Amino acid sequence: MTGTASKKPGALLVLILVQAFCAVFFLWDVMQEAGPLRVLALRDFHVAAEAVSALCLLAAVLFEIRYLMTLLRRKAHLERQISLAAGAFHDVILDHFERWNLTPAEQDVASFTIKGLSIAEIAALRGTAEGTVKSHLNGIYRKAGVAGRGALLSLLIDGLFQLPEGATTLIPLQKRA
Known part of the structure; x- marks a missing residue:
């Protein structure tokens, strides 16, 4: 993994949090617009479009969180593998030096x-x-x-x-x- 994003998952986490905040805000806005009609308000195209957009944004946030967790686990696994390989190479070198x-x-x-x-x-x-x-x-x-x-x-x-x-x-x- 290269680049700033892979070295600083905190920046990605902040972006995910901003997106989550936006999703919650849009869902709250839909709820406010729906008023006492609730589900019946979805018959209005504007309210329905906002609701679908907010739900899609929320789904994307959940996907991003899962994907970030997968990437962090993969990074940790690769770092362990590199450490093992470096240790094995060091052992090979020392063995040769001794021989x-x-x-x-x-x-x-x-x-x-x-x-x-x-x-x-x-x-x-x-x-x-x-x-x-x-x-x-x-x-x-x-x-x-x-x-x-x-x-x-x-x-x-x-x-x-x-x-x-x-x-x-x-x-x-x-x-x-």
């Missing part, structure tokens, strides 16, 4: 590399020379058995698709709603 016997400095450099930082950015963050970062990267690539950054990322992503012990197939992805 490759990376030093703490190499782990830092590898982490920054995976995040997409340049050699200059990594050097600045670590307070080291670019040559030192390049040296660490060469050690990382050698220990991982890869030729460069792209191959390192590919290796780590492939780790996410490995079958767990005892499993014979990957769990299928859920169909998108």
Whole structure:
């Protein structure tokens, strides 16, 4: 979900409340116009049109509330899924770092590399020379058995698709709603 509306459901809630207020106002207006005739007043086209419009607006408000609740539940579900995926990726990375016997400095450099930082950015963050970062990267690539950054990322992503012990197939992805 992108955009301001998805980040601020409060704004949508305010709009729904305004629409609900308008629907209640129009229904009250219809009731006032109907006076003591009540249902018989609906024979007047103007009163009937206002009543139908107000009821449609009220139905739309109820639909919007239900739809907003569905979107908020879906957003919460997706955030949980992203959190799980991020945790799994982090676990894969740590497992690889351990198997490759990376030093703490190499782990830092590898982490920054995976995040997409340049050699200059990594050097600045670590307070080291670019040559030192390049040296660490060469050690990382050698220990991982890869030729460069792209191959390192590919290796780590492939780790996410490995079958767990005892499993014979990957769990299928859920169909998108």
